Amino acid sequence: xPGEKQTAVKYYVGVDVGxxxxxxxxxxxxxxxxxxxxxxxxxxEPQPDHYEQSSADIWAACCSVTKxxxxxxxxxxxxxxxxDATCSxxxxxxxxxxxxxxxxxxxxxxxxxxxxHRAVSQVERINATQHRVLNYVGGAMSVEMQPPxxxxxxxxxPESWEKVGYxxxxxxxxxxxxxxxxxxxxCTVVCKWTYTSDRGxxxxxxxxxxxEDLVKDKYEKIGNHVLSPxxxxxxxxxxxxxKDLGLPEGIxxxxxxxxxHAGGLGVIGADVKGHNLPCENQPITSRVAMICxxxxxxxxxxxxxxxxxxxxxxxxxxxxxxxWLNEGGQSATGKLIxxxxxxxxxxxxxxxxxxxxxxxxxxxxxxxxxxxxxxxPVGFLTVDLHVWPDFHGNRSPLTDLTLKGxxxxxxxxxxxxxxxxxxxxxxxxxxxxxxxxxxxxxxxxHDITTLFLCGGLSKNPLFVQMHADITGKPVVLSKEVxxxxxxxxxxxxxxxxxxxxxxxxxxKMGKTGRVVQPNHAHKRFYDKxxxxxxxxxxxxxxxxxxxxx
Numbered sequence: 433x434p435g436e437k438q439t440a441v442k443y444y445v446g447v448d449v450g451x452x453x454x455x456x457x458x459x460x461x462x463x464x465x466x467x468x469x470x471x472x473x474x475x476x477e478p479q480p481d482h483y484e485q486s487s488a489d490i491w492a493a494c495c496s497v498t499k500x501x502x503x504x505x506x507x508x509x510x511x512x513x514x515x516d517a518t519c520s521x522x523x524x525x526x527x528x529x530x531x532x533x534x535x536x537x538x539x540x541x542x543x544x545x546x547x548x549h550r551a552v553s554q555v556e557r558i559n560a561t562q563h564r565v566l567n568y569v570g571g572a573m574s575v576e577m578q579p580p581x582x583x584x585x586x587x588x589x590p591e592s593w594e595k596v597g598y599x600x601x602x603x604x605x606x607x608x609x610x611x612x613x614x615x616x617x618x619c620t621v622v623c624k625w626t627y628t629s630d631r632g633x634x635x636x637x638x639x640x641x642x643x644e645d646l647v648k649d650k651y652e653k654i655g656n657h658v659l660s661p662x663x664x665x666x667x668x669x670x671x672x673x674x675k676d677l678g679l680p681e682g683i684x685x686x687x688x689x690x691x692x693h694a695g696g697l698g699v700i701g702a703d704v705k706g707h708n709l710p711c712e713n714q715p716i717t718s719r720v721a722m723i724c725x726x727x728x729x730x731x732x733x734x735x736x737x738x739x740x741x742x743x744x745x746x747x748x749x750x751x752x753x754x755x756w757l758n759e760g761g762q763s764a765t766g767k768l769i770x771x772x773x774x775x776x777x778x779x780x781x782x783x784x785x786x787x788x789x790x791x792x793x794x795x796x797x798x799x800x801x802x803x804x805x806x807x808x809p810v811g812f813l814t815v816d817l818h819v820w821p822d823f824h825g826n827r828s829p830l831t832d833l834t835l836k837g838x839x840x841x842x843x844x845x846x847x848x849x850x851x852x853x854x855x856x857x858x859x860x861x862x863x864x865x866x867x868x869x870x871x872x873x874x875x876x877x878h879d880i881t882t883l884f885l886c887g888g889l890s891k892n893p894l895f896v897q898m899h900a901d902i903t904g905k906p907v908v909l910s911k912e913v914x915x916x917x918x919x920x921x922x923x924x925x926x927x928x929x930x931x932x933x934x935x936x937x938x939x940k941m942g943k944t945g946r947v948v949q950p951n952h953a954h955k956r957f958y959d960k961x962x963x964x965x966x967x968x969x970x971x972x973x974x975x976x977x978x979x980x981x
Contacts, residue, residue: 478534
């Protein structure tokens with residue numbers, strides 16, 4: 433109305449550091465992404481299973497994308513900043529300068545990436561201890577967690593080890609850069625470092641695995657000040673960080689989240705009224721959030737702790753305050769699909785045809801499958817082609833990083849049809865792996881009725897439909913495709929004090945978009961595919977046993 437004072441829109445900045453790029457979004461109080469920017473970051477692979485990054489390169493990208501999304505916005509309307517990132521390990525000295533995580537002494541490469549598998553020997557020794565903390569990671573620690581990586585550094589890089597001032601999980605490094613406060617997020621230390629919300633650090637574990645030097649200084653190197661995700665860190669943004677990021681000095685900065693957990697926040701609490709879903713009017717414990725990108729994570733929450741063999745957790749308040757989290761996962765999903773497609777002899781033909789039609793290679797492959805399916809449902813094209821997807825080991829529920837990928841049903845054909853079929857079979861294998869994880873969670877006591885998908889792979893309609901058909905559960909897609917960024921912004925909104933709790937911010941800022949229902953007429957076919965899927969790993973273990981006998 434004329435003369436009526438308009439309430440200024442409040443904005444929150446979410447920054448997401450993925451495996452290959454940094455993204456930022458400006459998000460309003462209703463969860464709408466107003467502006468979005470992305471910048472690639474460098475990855476070094478000096479030898480197989482070694483993946484490294486630079487914390488300076490990552491921070492520079494954070495600054496660049498943040499400046500881009502807030503350009504032209506009234507600074508007084510920006511209320512809070514939240515970070516999420518991959519659970520990579522950042523190493524700095526006592527002056528917070530980068531320290532090498534490689535034998536070449538290249539200090540700028542001071543990040544061991546989450547997907548780095550160099551610490552196989554170390555994790556095997558840690559798991560052999562059968563220490564009680566392992567009960568909270570599904571019974572066996574993953575090589576992707578931080579203790580084996582710390583042990584690898586101590587054993588292989590003694591010079592770096594002696595100089596270390598701080599080890600950060602990447603999400604905590606970012607909140608330190610923004611605030612100058614070395615506080616850690618409960619999410620990172622609980623999920624990747626063996627901290628527990630009730631007992632804190634367990635001295636006996638670190639001493640048992642040979643890292644007793646971390647205990648001596650009261651855990652200063654790995655964190656002795658822990659905050660809940662979304663809690664305000666220190667006095668907010670420092671003058672130096674404000675200048676770097678193009679944001680107002682002193683705005684609230686939230687204790688951060690691992691990227692998958694931010695995706696979970698962005699989708700799992702969405703209002704589903706009117707969609708006729710089995711989770712409507714049910715607690716969010718009936719939902720699983722799937723964050724599907726380079727890898728995939730399956731996040732389920734419960735009111736009481738549920739111990740699921742082969743699935744990480746239960747972690748208290750690591751994602752949603754007051755609830756226990758179980759986290760299943762697949763170490764390579766988007767990366768696997770890309771690997772299979774780009775490694776095929778027909779890939780140059782696919783690339784040329786996709787470019788000529790002005791489509792992505794995956795949109796083109798989906799269309800090509802529709803052309804060759806004839807009267808069959810698309811999924812039935814793989815009746816004689818089966819994939820076991822653990823090309824980078826199995827995270828859940830088998831926790832066996834030595835497992836390898838398998839393909840059964842290859843022919844001498846080398847054309848685009850065959851490329852489309854192996855692409856389809858790989859997507860199905862990823863979905864069958866999700867079913868395997870969900871069945872383990874349900875057998876342990878979870879009651880899961882609905883999947884909530886976000887991340888890059890959720891933009892692929894074939895990937896989404898296969899997950900619905902193969903699991904037999906409806907899939908909810910977020911209205912905002914960038915749910916991980918919305919999750920990071922929810923943290924900033926909570927830290928600002930504009931919302932009373934994470935749960936309130938989730939409900940206001942998470943929005944349901946499209947719902948994909950399973951085709952129950954295809955159940956018998958996918959039940960048979962799943963039976964074959966489980967036989968594949970049986971056969972792999974059998975032939976290994978023969979070769980090792």
